[in-house]
Amino acid sequence: MSLDAVLARLDADLDAATARLFELLRIPSISTDPAFAPDVRRAADWLCADLAGMGFQAAVHDTTGHPMVVGHHDGPGPHLLFYGHYDVQPVDPLSLWDRDPFDPELQETPKGRVIRARGAADDKGQLMTFLEACRAIKAETGTLPCKITVFLEGEEESGSPSLVPYLKAHGDALRADLALICDTGLFAEGVPAIVTQLRGLLGEEMTITGPRIDLHSGMYGGMAINPIRVLTRILGGLHDDQGRVQVPGFYDGVEEISEDLAAQWAGLGFDADGFLGDVGLSVPAGETDRTPLESLWSRPTAEINGIWGGYTGAGFKTVLPSEAHAKVSFRLVAGQDPFKLREAFRAWVTAQLPEDCTIAWKDHGASPASRMDISHPAFAIARASLSQEWPGEAAFIGGGGSIPVAGHFKEILGMDSLLAGFGKDDDAIHSPNEKYDLDSFHRGMRAWARILTGIAES
């Protein structure tokens, strides 16, 4: 096949591709709000029809939640599983949007043309880059260069409750040589990236109970233990002055990154000042002896994501509450066992409880970190392909967040994932006025065409 012809077709077809994306963006597929369930299904149907129109054997598969869209297409090359999600975040507060979030518009901005709509970047625009690449290749060559399974989820923004059961039940139909996931971003302006390691996540909720009822601090203050005092005492000791997490054994198994990777990361020229400055900060708050990128990508962290107890309304109430609560999460790196850490954290907290306090725990998930095997030839091909499309050379980077589907593909289907996406830091995903650069949309589809062609020929 002629890659040049495919790329030329993608260039010529950009307006039509944008129009197709707009159709999908007009469907308010907010997965977390049951009122939008019919719209989520409409988005699934739309994608199923689009895949079928390209010659995929496509179907909408029901789950106990929102449906999965699965399409299969044969091809001579390796079997690739493409993953994206067609559900979107809620739009509140609507008052902060400059226009209807579900009435997409192409807008001129000082930084170039952008597609403005909820879901433009997360993840409808991104998943459509892959579908547009397939469409162009199919139109030019009559087939696809690899065997491709497209797997589109409708619950990513609401915790993916159906994903693991679905993978366990239908793994055979989805298992491939490699997964391609398009839900990440560029490293920097003009510098594409492939995420090769992702932090895991351990989520814990704790309730410390002291007196059996709320007490009046005038009557009991000075005698009765206050569980908020206990909670702040314990969580206030979660980090030492150097930002190191104090749970015993927390760093057991944590490996230093290779010198190669360290050199590559150092070469990325990460603008830590700008990264923090954008959110009103100036001082890195992690371990004091680590670089910013290590803190974000290869070092585990502990964070208090929520805390509450006592009287929190208007005015004042001199209560000694019966209970105090916190939600604590740990970002984990390769080598850390989330289940061992859960035990260690709970034991560390429990050992600090005064005699009169009890604690109850709620488990909010435990997923290990993942590190991809970048010796798979597809990684080098993808890196070269991305480097041809953007001015900067593509980087292998870490990801601070968790993309649970990559972990599930590894655990349940035994597959590594190649994570390439074209979002930008200013896309405002999950926020009002989300956008996706038209340039990301265009280069993204061209990059997938290069990657698929490259993998087929490897």
Add this chain to the structure above:
Amino acid sequence: MSLDAVLARLDADLDAATARLFELLRIPSISTDPAFAPDVRRAADWLCADLAGMGFQAAVHDTTGHPMVVGHHDGPGPHLLFYGHYDVQPVDPLSLWDRDPFDPELQETPKGRVIRARGAADDKGQLMTFLEACRAIKAETGTLPCKITVFLEGEEESGSPSLVPYLKAHGDALRADLALICDTGLFAEGVPAIVTQLRGLLGEEMTITGPRIDLHSGMYGGMAINPIRVLTRILGGLHDDQGRVQVPGFYDGVEEISEDLAAQWAGLGFDADGFLGDVGLSVPAGETDRTPLESLWSRPTAEINGIWGGYTGAGFKTVLPSEAHAKVSFRLVAGQDPFKLREAFRAWVTAQLPEDCTIAWKDHGASPASRMDISHPAFAIARASLSQEWPGEAAFIGGGGSIPVAGHFKEILGMDSLLAGFGKDDDAIHSPNEKYDLDSFHRGMRAWARILTGIAES
């Protein structure tokens, strides 16, 4: 007048008095929540009408907050100012109430009959003991034995913002020979008490701001400062291992109690195990080198009354919040200057803030501790009167709580206060299922009849 006839009338009229109290308890006069402002006013109107019906020259006086109810009645004896408050605490969490907090009910319990409702003990039931005593005396004698001014506040549970301005503006109409305050409790089962020293209160609300917006812990965790971490770190250090408050200068000016008072307190046979056991505790949580009664009455304390920040709903959200909040209060003793302590606390917190965090403060009141001159003859009369109504001899005790109005009466009107009240430790004031013993209500009104008669005759 015949005291016996008055007491007999109070006994005979108990059902009707209880029905009157129920009317008042049905009005949800929650002062801290603006949504209930019309109900607070309804309670004021109800009391004004009740006073007028007894022959008081009564009026509802507007303030910038909730109104004051003031009633004047002439009489031959000394001028007494009676103070109570008709507002109540919020009722959350409503789910822990066994019935509607504003649908009062007389309930049989193993310890006797109780009036169950928000405000039953704090302070509607208590203030009505005085009004019922006046009603019975008036009915029997056609007048009152002393000149009495009744002064009822509607903001006691929300920091009394209008109290000081009101006292300063209308002091001449309120100034009397002595104030009577009915907002305290028995010392123990069957043992009444007059509170002769009260702790002061300093209330502070703090908001620590880190990043200018909420952040995703996957993207920023390890680099961005989390204000909840800062808050727990600071508040976790509010006490040392011996329970001593760590704000510099906190104990400056705090005096040891006299040997006499120490001996009297030691003789009270305070049952610390029972006091804590009633609320599910067993270990005193105050300064480790102090007796329980010192911890409750003569030592200052610091408490976190509320804390909140980040995601506190169902499930989990890996947010690094922009803000974290706490409400902190200090119980103060004689010798401590609340305004100096406010500055000391704020300075101590501010000095611990990381460079990237800012703090905003909200002031929730500052009142000094108070100590009464118990050589005033009314104290001996009241002690004898209470001792006649209850099995045990009445005690002069300290109060752990703050009754700021007593301090304001002293400072602004130059009056001492005689604090006698009939609440019990298990009344659950400020908590779900608040109650007031019918026995307290009944003996309380009889006691006031004795006290008023005694003072008139002295």
